Amino acid sequence: MNIRHASEEADLVACYPVMRALRPQLDPEDFIARVRRQQAGGYRLAMLEADGQVLTVAGYRLGDNLAWGRHLYVDDLVTLESARSRGYGTRMLAWLRAEARREGCVQLHLDSGVQREDAHRFYLREGLQMTSLHFAERLD
Numbered sequence: 001m002n003i004r005h006a007s008e009e010a011d012l013v014a015c016y017p018v019m020r021a022l023r024p025q026l027d028p029e030d031f032i033a034r035v036r037r038q039q040a041g042g043y044r045l046a047m048l049e050a051d052g053q054v055l056t057v058a059g060y061r062l063g064d065n066l067a068w069g070r071h072l073y074v075d076d077l078v079t080l081e082s083a084r085s086r087g088y089g090t091r092m093l094a095w096l097r098a099e100a101r102r103e104g105c106v107q108l109h110l111d112s113g114v115q116r117e118d119a120h121r122f123y124l125r126e127g128l129q130m131t132s133l134h135f136a137e138r139l140d
Contacts, residue, residue, distance in 0.1 A: 001088075003095045006035075006045040006057070014054045015047050022078035035059075043075065046099075048092050055083040056092045062103055072100035074110035077119075093126055 006015050012032045019031060026034065035045055041061075048056035059076035074096060079089045100108050111134045112119050124130070 001048065001050045001091065003046055003048045003092065006047045011047060012045070015045060015057045018047075018054050018057045018078055018080045019059075019076060021081055022076055045076075046092065046095065048088055048095075050083075050088070053080075055080050056088040058092050058096055060096060060099075062105065068107045068109060070103075070105045071107040071109055072096060072103065072105045074108065077110065089122060090126060 006012055009032070012035055013028070016028050016031050020026065023031070035043065043059060043061050046058045046060070047054050056079040057076065058074060060072055060074045062070070063073055064070045077089070077092065097108060112123065
């Protein structure tokens with residue numbers, strides 16, 4: 001098992017089937033274009049591979065704000081459905097925590113859709129705390 005940053009085009013192509021489980025509205029070309037745009041602003045995409053296949057991906061960025069100080073914010077975290085409950089998500093979360101510490105972060109944050117109850121149980125089991133509500137408004 002190996003966790004590394006996805007930076008090459010082939011890496012992004014390999015990450016798409018996993019990310020599609022979380023972001024089904026994106027087609028492969030749109031996914032790659034969005035990742036590339038976001039990378040220009042600091043977004044990083046990590047990939048966990050086992051037996052030559054990408055099984056878990058995590059998109060994240062580093063930030064610094066008044067509320068949290070220096071932090072790592074997880075935009076996307078998903079494991080291929082057929083590979084769930086095998087510890088891959090736990091390993092990716094541990095990698096993200098280590099990455100946050102290496103980058104001088106004092107907190108790790110993520111939002112999760114209210115419908116993702118299995119993910120919520122996972123996050124709580126992994127020691128994350130539910131600390132706020134997130135509000136949004138579509139402007140189109």
